[in-house]
Amino acid sequence: MFKKLQNFFSEKVSTPSKLLQGDFLIADKDLHTITEDLIEVVKKDPDTVELALALGNLFRAQGDLERAIRVRYTLLARPNLPKKLQTRAWLELGKDFQKSGFFDRATDAFENAVKVSGMLPEIMLEMASLSAKNKDYENAANFYEKLNFPSLAAHYLIRSAQLVAIPSKTEKYIKQALNVYPNSVEAWLEKVIFYFEQKKEKKVIEIFDKALKSIPEHLIFAFLEGFYGYAFYRDCYSFTGEAVVENPFFQIPVEIFSCIQENYPENDVLILYAAIGFHVFKDVEKSENLITELLNRNEHFFPAHLFFLRFFQKDLLENNHLVYFLENVAAIYRFECSQCGFKTNRLFFHCPCCSAWHSIHYRVEYLSG
Numbered sequence: 001m002f003k004k005l006q007n008f009f010s011e012k013v014s015t016p017s018k019l020l021q022g023d024f025l026i027a028d029k030d031l032h033t034i035t036e037d038l039i040e041v042v043k044k045d046p047d048t049v050e051l052a053l054a055l056g057n058l059f060r061a062q063g064d065l066e067r068a069i070r071v072r073y074t075l076l077a078r079p080n081l082p083k084k085l086q087t088r089a090w091l092e093l094g095k096d097f098q099k100s101g102f103f104d105r106a107t108d109a110f111e112n113a114v115k116v117s118g119m120l121p122e123i124m125l126e127m128a129s130l131s132a133k134n135k136d137y138e139n140a141a142n143f144y145e146k147l148n149f150p151s152l153a154a155h156y157l158i159r160s161a162q163l164v165a166i167p168s169k170t171e172k173y174i175k176q177a178l179n180v181y182p183n184s185v186e187a188w189l190e191k192v193i194f195y196f197e198q199k200k201e202k203k204v205i206e207i208f209d210k211a212l213k214s215i216p217e218h219l220i221f222a223f224l225e226g227f228y229g230y231a232f233y234r235d236c237y238s239f240t241g242e243a244v245v246e247n248p249f250f251q252i253p254v255e256i257f258s259c260i261q262e263n264y265p266e267n268d269v270l271i272l273y274a275a276i277g278f279h280v281f282k283d284v285e286k287s288e289n290l291i292t293e294l295l296n297r298n299e300h301f302f303p304a305h306l307f308f309l310r311f312f313q314k315d316l317l318e319n320n321h322l323v324y325f326l327e328n329v330a331a332i333y334r335f336e337c338s339q340c341g342f343k344t345n346r347l348f349f350h351c352p353c354c355s356a357w358h359s360i361h362y363r364v365e366y367l368s369g
């Protein structure tokens with residue numbers, strides 16, 4: 001029975017219903033009674049440490065955090081518990097507290113794990129995640145850098161930059177982020193916005209050029225989306241709302257958009273962004289040429305059609321019925337998480353659904369559903 005239970009609990013169980021689908025008889029007994037029995041077994045039997053840890057994880061997965069925490073303390077109260085298992089128990093207890101929202105207690109538990117075994121990577125990983133949840137971004141960045149996750153370290157340095165109101169400090173964090181991870185899309189975005197706000201036109205062009213050469217190609221659209229969204233547009237695909245807000249600071253030189261076109265002539269998504277930029281900054285002919293060329297080579301690129309209709313077929317906007325349909329099409333989400341399929345029109349660097357990092361991509365195929 002123990003072996004079977006051990007196998008069962010070592011599986012990752014995420015929903016209570018799965019308990020009832022096991023290939024041994026559990027549905028006939030009250031779940032509450034069974035778990036209470038198991039806690040008693042765990043208390044008495046010295047060979048059940050692994051089972052106790054798995055049981056706690058099961059409770060946590062089910063949201064029964066009180067029981068999960070109780071199991072950890074029962075385990076930690078055992079005399080002569082090997083150091084390795086003590087560490088694991090403290091670590092899991094910290095995760096339980098973190099999930100319960102008791103961040104101070106979670107910190108204490110992780111610190112106890114460090115006292116037992118030193119700063120192991122698995123403990124550091126939990127402490128990094130906890131620091132981020134606590135909005136202690138600098139500490140989170142520090143942990144992630146030590147763990148050799150430079151893109152995450154850069155992300156949290158930029159979060160620190162966004163929290164400070166003193167320009168010299170903001171600049172320091174941005175510089176630090178780019179030192180840690182020179183390809184960071186968040187850091188380049190923050191940097192270009194920083195100089196844009198200060199109306200330093202030459203610097204903006206220079207940063208734009210460097211950013212296009214440093215950020216991985218599949219994430220450049222995120223840099224452009226972030227910058228355009230900040231600098232001049234709200235929603236250039238909308239047929240009824242206010243489409244474009246002129247930038248209030250200075251005219252962005254169109255060289256910036258030529259730069260996109262020259263660096264990535266084959267990238268449909270980036271060419272669309274270039275066409276939008278040209279249009280906003282009054283090089284309408286160039287914009288129309290680009291978008292026409294783009295649609296000739298990729299007739300299924302939805303947002304390019306919308307952009308074309310919105311800006312180059314304005315007489316269509318007089319037909320309310322058509323506008324109704326176009327508005328609905330324009331509401332289709334353009335971004336998707338490549339890990340879990342979460343869709344949105346908002347830029348994200350950390351998937352709000354599955355927590356994957358930098359998994360955002362621009363949807364090119366829409367018709368498949």
Ligand SMILES: [Zn+2]
Nearest residue numbers: 337340351354
């Ligand atoms: Zn996701």
